[in-house]
Amino acid sequence: MNAASEKVYTACVLIVGNEILSGRTQDENLAYIAKGLAASGVLLKEARVIPDVEATIIRHVNELRVQYDYLFTTGGIGPTHDDITSECVAKAFGVKWTLHPEAHKIFLALYKPGDLNEARLRMAHTPEGASLIVNPVSRAPGFQMGNVYVMAGIPGVMRAMFDSVRQNLKGGPPVLSRTVGCDLPEGTIAKGLGAIQARYADVDIGSYPFYRRGSFGTSLVLRGREPKRLDQAAQEVMAMVRELGGAPSIE
């Protein structure tokens, strides 16, 4: 269990947006970031959704950036009055919110002189000392300030930003998974599954019930960093299911 002695890199996602809290918009960014972090060996430990309210954003940014190695925010970096994430991050860090020379160049190239109005120029501002996160989709960049990565909320843009950021993250070995499909209900296998979990502290075993073709079944998801241990644990789970009269499968 070498993994246990290595540093575990942790992360949190902060989703900024009234549209998620009103139910108008279904968030799609969290699942994307989650999968990317697992592949990079970074443990996503928490996510929060908060409204576009200055004091709230500042409070959560400051609470979370000291708790986790990485904080990823999505949403609130456009040109309208409800886009305040960028200024709030500056306030959270106690630094000025200033025109970023590189971002300014991007916007000067993007707009005709008359079209680069005050609202659009706001998007060229970052907290002082921030470095840009490129936006190959619609150009307006995100930025990194310390361990805080500020990204767009629009999924297509967010994904492009996150992909470029992810390449440079420090992480551990990727988190791998095995899924055992089980045709028995959770209540039948719970005891045996708990016993296996107790023997594999380095494997995280989750049980997810489903209802398919008229009967209850369970997806058993094993996650960990060591392929051999995962395979061993998965074999034990399958043997346990067989012993209880089920026909397990590796999904």
Next chain:
Amino acid sequence: MNAASEKVYTACVLIVGNEILSGRTQDENLAYIAKGLAASGVLLKEARVIPDVEATIIRHVNELRVQYDYLFTTGGIGPTHDDITSECVAKAFGVKWTLHPEAHKIFLALYKPGDLNEARLRMAHTPEGASLIVNPVSRAPGFQMGNVYVMAGIPGVMRAMFDSVRQNLKGGPPVLSRTVGCDLPEGTIAKGLGAIQARYADVDIGSYPFYRRGSFGTSLVLRGREPKRLDQAAQEVMAMVRELGGAPSIE
């Protein structure tokens, strides 16, 4: 602006589940709860996603239940080792976790004597003093403990539980919305929109850009409790868009 002087009921959603943080499962419950709360005049102010870890669940439950009028949790009330939300809520409240007589009856009716094993009987336990939330889908109930509503994670079950809970929530007038479709990009309307927002403190105006049929447009969502004020503000938004050369629509 009578609404401002009335008590505003607030809520938070706490999503408990490793499967959301690993990206394996796309949460669908938050949007559903959000829409229901808006209809009940309850303001959803925050949501969090946390892992199935005892100390973490206890900490967040205790932090959030005093901050908001209502706390809704989803996930972690099944029979397996990773289903620990119920015990954790008992610990958060500092009360015993005991067999709930009504829940016990439900399970006695549901299973043949030999099949009601220890794992399934766990699901008949609640914090002492809790009242049950009925589950018309798969029978195993959720529960209410103080201002904390503990519900299943499986969307079909969660929705049924939430629907029954929602009827009895105290809230204000429902939150209504108007959506103005605008064929101009955000950067063009940002200044005018901000000016309108500044005049309507009781209307929350959100701006959501989209890219459709080769050009940028913006959905402008106005939310508030007073239909007349919403209609007024929406008319102002439409006039502003027209003035800038756009052709707005009420969506």
